[in-house]
Protein backbone atom coordinates (compact mmCIF):
# COMPACT_ATOMS: atom_id res chain seq x y z
CA UNK A 439 0.00 0.00 0.00
CA UNK A 440 1.65 3.21 -1.15
CA UNK A 441 -0.16 5.41 1.38
CA UNK A 442 2.03 6.41 4.31
CA UNK A 443 -0.24 5.61 7.23
CA UNK A 444 2.26 6.39 9.99
CA UNK A 445 3.08 9.73 8.42
CA UNK A 446 -0.64 10.46 8.14
CA UNK A 447 -1.16 9.77 11.84
CA UNK A 448 1.83 11.94 12.76
CA UNK A 449 0.54 14.83 10.69
CA UNK A 450 -3.00 14.55 12.06
CA UNK A 451 -1.60 14.59 15.59
CA UNK A 452 0.52 17.67 14.89
CA UNK A 453 -2.39 19.52 13.33
CA UNK A 454 -4.85 18.70 16.09
CA UNK A 455 -3.05 20.98 18.54
CA UNK A 456 -3.39 23.97 16.21
CA UNK A 457 -6.90 23.41 14.83
CA UNK A 458 -5.59 23.15 11.29
CA UNK A 459 -7.55 21.43 8.52
CA UNK A 460 -5.69 18.83 6.50
CA UNK A 461 -6.51 18.58 2.82
CA UNK A 462 -4.93 15.40 1.43
CA UNK A 463 -3.80 16.20 -2.11
CA UNK A 464 -4.50 13.11 -4.18
CA UNK A 465 -3.87 14.40 -7.71
CA UNK A 466 -2.51 11.73 -10.08
CA UNK A 467 -3.03 9.05 -7.38
CA UNK A 468 -5.47 6.13 -7.84
CA UNK A 469 -8.79 5.89 -6.03
CA UNK A 470 -7.43 2.99 -3.95
CA UNK A 471 -5.00 5.39 -2.26
CA UNK A 472 -7.82 7.78 -1.46
CA UNK A 473 -9.91 4.93 -0.05
CA UNK A 474 -7.01 3.89 2.19
CA UNK A 475 -6.84 7.34 3.79
CA UNK A 476 -10.63 7.54 3.91
CA UNK A 477 -10.61 4.33 5.97
CA UNK A 478 -8.33 6.09 8.45
CA UNK A 479 -10.88 8.89 8.81
CA UNK A 480 -9.66 11.48 6.29
CA UNK A 481 -12.52 13.37 4.62
CA UNK A 482 -10.96 16.45 2.94
CA UNK A 483 -9.22 15.69 -0.34
CA UNK A 484 -7.71 18.06 -2.91
CA UNK A 485 -7.44 17.68 -6.68
CA UNK A 486 -5.90 19.85 -9.40
CA UNK A 487 -7.51 18.61 -12.60
CA UNK A 488 -11.19 18.90 -13.41
CA UNK A 489 -11.66 15.66 -15.34
CA UNK A 490 -9.74 13.66 -12.77
CA UNK A 491 -11.78 15.15 -9.94
CA UNK A 492 -15.09 14.44 -11.69
CA UNK A 493 -14.08 10.83 -12.35
CA UNK A 494 -12.95 10.22 -8.78
CA UNK A 495 -15.94 11.94 -7.21
CA UNK A 496 -18.32 9.69 -9.10
CA UNK A 497 -16.87 6.46 -7.69
CA UNK A 498 -15.78 7.46 -4.18
CA UNK A 499 -17.87 7.94 -1.00
CA UNK A 500 -20.25 10.89 -1.25
CA UNK A 501 -19.26 12.38 2.10
CA UNK A 502 -15.78 13.27 0.86
CA UNK A 503 -15.21 17.02 0.84
CA UNK A 504 -13.52 17.84 -2.44
CA UNK A 505 -11.25 20.85 -2.65
CA UNK A 506 -10.32 22.08 -6.08
CA UNK A 507 -6.79 23.45 -5.66
CA UNK A 508 -5.56 23.76 -9.24
CA UNK A 509 -5.84 26.50 -11.81
CA UNK A 510 -9.49 26.56 -12.85
CA UNK A 511 -10.59 27.61 -16.33
CA UNK A 512 -13.87 29.47 -16.48
CA UNK A 513 -15.41 27.06 -18.99
CA UNK A 514 -14.81 24.10 -16.67
CA UNK A 515 -16.49 25.43 -13.52
CA UNK A 516 -19.74 23.77 -14.57
CA UNK A 517 -18.30 20.27 -14.22
CA UNK A 518 -17.38 20.60 -10.55
CA UNK A 519 -19.99 23.08 -9.33
CA UNK A 520 -22.63 20.42 -8.45
CA UNK A 521 -20.47 18.92 -5.70
CA UNK A 522 -17.22 20.81 -5.02
CA UNK A 523 -16.72 21.73 -1.34
CA UNK A 524 -14.25 24.58 -1.78
CA UNK A 525 -12.43 26.20 -4.72
CA UNK A 526 -8.99 27.47 -3.66
CA UNK A 527 -7.33 28.99 -6.69
CA UNK A 528 -9.71 31.78 -7.64
CA UNK A 529 -7.60 34.36 -9.44
CA UNK A 530 -9.94 36.49 -11.56
CA UNK A 531 -13.20 38.40 -11.25
CA UNK A 532 -14.47 36.54 -14.30
CA UNK A 533 -13.98 33.20 -12.56
CA UNK A 534 -15.84 34.47 -9.49
CA UNK A 535 -18.78 35.49 -11.66
CA UNK A 536 -18.88 32.09 -13.32
CA UNK A 537 -18.77 30.25 -9.98
CA UNK A 538 -21.63 32.44 -8.76
CA UNK A 539 -23.61 31.66 -11.91
CA UNK A 540 -23.03 27.91 -11.65
CA UNK A 541 -23.80 28.00 -7.94
CA UNK A 542 -27.16 29.59 -8.78
CA UNK A 543 -27.89 26.87 -11.33
CA UNK A 544 -27.39 24.18 -8.72
CA UNK A 545 -29.01 26.16 -5.94
CA UNK A 546 -25.78 26.07 -3.95
CA UNK A 547 -23.51 28.53 -2.22
CA UNK A 548 -19.95 27.63 -3.19
CA UNK A 549 -17.06 28.34 -0.83
CA UNK A 550 -14.13 30.07 -2.48
CA UNK A 551 -10.63 31.21 -1.56
CA UNK A 552 -8.89 33.97 -3.48
CA UNK A 553 -5.38 33.09 -4.55
CA UNK A 554 -2.63 35.59 -3.85
CA UNK A 555 0.69 35.54 -5.66
CA UNK A 556 3.37 35.51 -2.98
CA UNK A 557 6.19 33.49 -4.59
CA UNK A 558 9.12 34.68 -6.63
CA UNK A 559 8.30 32.36 -9.51
CA UNK A 560 6.32 34.16 -12.20
CA UNK A 561 4.72 30.88 -13.24
CA UNK A 562 2.54 30.73 -10.15
CA UNK A 563 -0.94 32.21 -10.27
CA UNK A 564 -2.81 34.69 -8.14
CA UNK A 565 -3.71 38.32 -7.50
CA UNK A 566 -1.24 40.86 -6.28
CA UNK A 567 -2.29 42.89 -3.27
CA UNK A 568 -3.70 45.77 -5.29
CA UNK A 569 -5.76 43.52 -7.58
CA UNK A 570 -7.04 41.67 -4.55
CA UNK A 571 -8.33 44.86 -2.97
CA UNK A 572 -10.04 45.82 -6.25
CA UNK A 573 -11.77 42.45 -6.47
CA UNK A 574 -12.92 42.63 -2.87
CA UNK A 575 -14.34 46.09 -3.39
CA UNK A 576 -16.13 44.95 -6.53
CA UNK A 577 -17.51 41.90 -4.73
CA UNK A 578 -18.92 44.10 -2.04
CA UNK A 579 -21.01 45.80 -4.72
CA UNK A 580 -21.95 42.75 -6.75
CA UNK A 581 -24.20 40.84 -4.36
CA UNK A 582 -23.03 37.47 -5.59
CA UNK A 583 -25.32 35.24 -3.55
CA UNK A 584 -23.99 31.90 -4.67
CA UNK A 585 -20.39 32.27 -3.59
CA UNK A 586 -19.16 32.53 -0.05
CA UNK A 587 -15.79 34.18 0.38
CA UNK A 588 -13.95 31.99 2.89
CA UNK A 589 -10.42 33.40 2.78
CA UNK A 590 -7.11 33.32 0.93
CA UNK A 591 -4.78 30.75 -0.57
CA UNK A 592 -1.12 31.09 -1.48
CA UNK A 593 1.92 29.10 -2.51
CA UNK A 594 5.37 30.07 -1.29
CA UNK A 595 8.46 29.91 -3.46
CA UNK A 596 9.86 26.45 -4.07
CA UNK A 597 13.02 27.06 -2.09
CA UNK A 598 15.18 25.76 0.75
CA UNK A 599 15.58 29.31 2.00
CA UNK A 600 13.45 29.21 5.14
CA UNK A 601 13.62 32.93 5.71
CA UNK A 602 12.30 33.60 2.23
CA UNK A 603 9.42 31.15 2.63
CA UNK A 604 8.64 32.41 6.13
CA UNK A 605 8.48 35.99 4.89
CA UNK A 606 6.13 35.04 2.06
CA UNK A 607 3.78 33.29 4.48
CA UNK A 608 4.00 36.22 6.88
CA UNK A 609 3.13 38.59 4.07
CA UNK A 610 0.07 36.53 3.11
CA UNK A 611 -1.08 36.40 6.73
CA UNK A 612 -0.83 40.19 6.94
CA UNK A 613 -2.97 40.57 3.82
CA UNK A 614 -5.46 38.05 5.24
CA UNK A 615 -5.75 40.06 8.46
CA UNK A 616 -6.21 43.27 6.49
CA UNK A 617 -8.96 41.70 4.36
CA UNK A 618 -10.89 40.67 7.44
CA UNK A 619 -11.47 44.31 8.34
CA UNK A 620 -12.98 45.18 4.93
CA UNK A 621 -16.75 45.53 4.40
CA UNK A 622 -16.62 42.89 1.63
CA UNK A 623 -15.72 40.16 4.14
CA UNK A 624 -17.68 38.77 7.08
CA UNK A 625 -17.29 36.10 9.76
CA UNK A 626 -17.09 33.41 7.09
CA UNK A 627 -13.79 34.85 5.90
CA UNK A 628 -11.74 32.68 8.25
CA UNK A 629 -9.61 30.32 6.15
CA UNK A 630 -5.96 30.78 5.30
CA UNK A 631 -4.82 27.99 2.98
CA UNK A 632 -1.04 27.87 2.94
CA UNK A 633 1.54 25.12 3.39
CA UNK A 634 2.37 21.92 1.48
CA UNK A 635 4.52 18.85 2.19
CA UNK A 636 7.78 20.78 2.30
CA UNK A 637 6.71 23.84 4.25
CA UNK A 638 3.52 23.12 6.18
CA UNK A 639 5.06 23.43 9.65
CA UNK A 640 6.45 26.82 8.78
CA UNK A 641 3.07 27.81 7.35
CA UNK A 642 1.23 26.85 10.54
CA UNK A 643 3.73 28.77 12.64
CA UNK A 644 2.91 31.79 10.48
CA UNK A 645 -0.85 31.50 10.86
CA UNK A 646 -2.13 28.98 8.32
CA UNK A 647 -5.23 27.04 9.34
CA UNK A 648 -5.51 24.80 6.27
CA UNK A 649 -2.63 22.84 4.75
CA UNK A 650 -2.59 20.99 1.43
CA UNK A 651 -0.36 17.93 1.69
CA UNK A 652 0.27 15.45 -1.11
CA UNK A 653 3.62 13.71 -1.39
CA UNK A 654 4.11 13.18 2.36
CA UNK A 655 0.92 11.10 2.36
CA UNK A 656 0.87 9.47 -1.06
CA UNK A 657 4.52 9.43 -2.10
CA UNK A 658 6.14 11.48 -4.82
CA UNK A 659 4.37 12.00 -8.12
Ligand SMILES: *Cc1c(COP(=O)(O)O)cnc(C)c1O
Pocket residue numbers: 463465486507508593634635636650651652653654
Ligand atom coordinates in the same frame (compact mmCIF):
# COMPACT_ATOMS: atom_id res chain seq x y z
C1 LIG B 1 0.22 19.52 -5.70
C2 LIG B 1 -0.20 20.63 -4.81
C3 LIG B 1 -0.07 20.54 -3.41
C4 LIG B 1 0.58 19.36 -2.70
O1 LIG B 1 1.97 19.37 -2.91
P1 LIG B 1 2.93 18.39 -2.10
O2 LIG B 1 4.25 19.08 -2.17
O3 LIG B 1 2.92 17.08 -2.79
O4 LIG B 1 2.44 18.31 -0.71
C5 LIG B 1 -0.56 21.59 -2.65
N1 LIG B 1 -1.12 22.67 -3.21
C6 LIG B 1 -1.24 22.80 -4.55
C7 LIG B 1 -1.88 24.02 -5.10
C8 LIG B 1 -0.77 21.80 -5.38
O5 LIG B 1 -0.88 21.96 -6.71
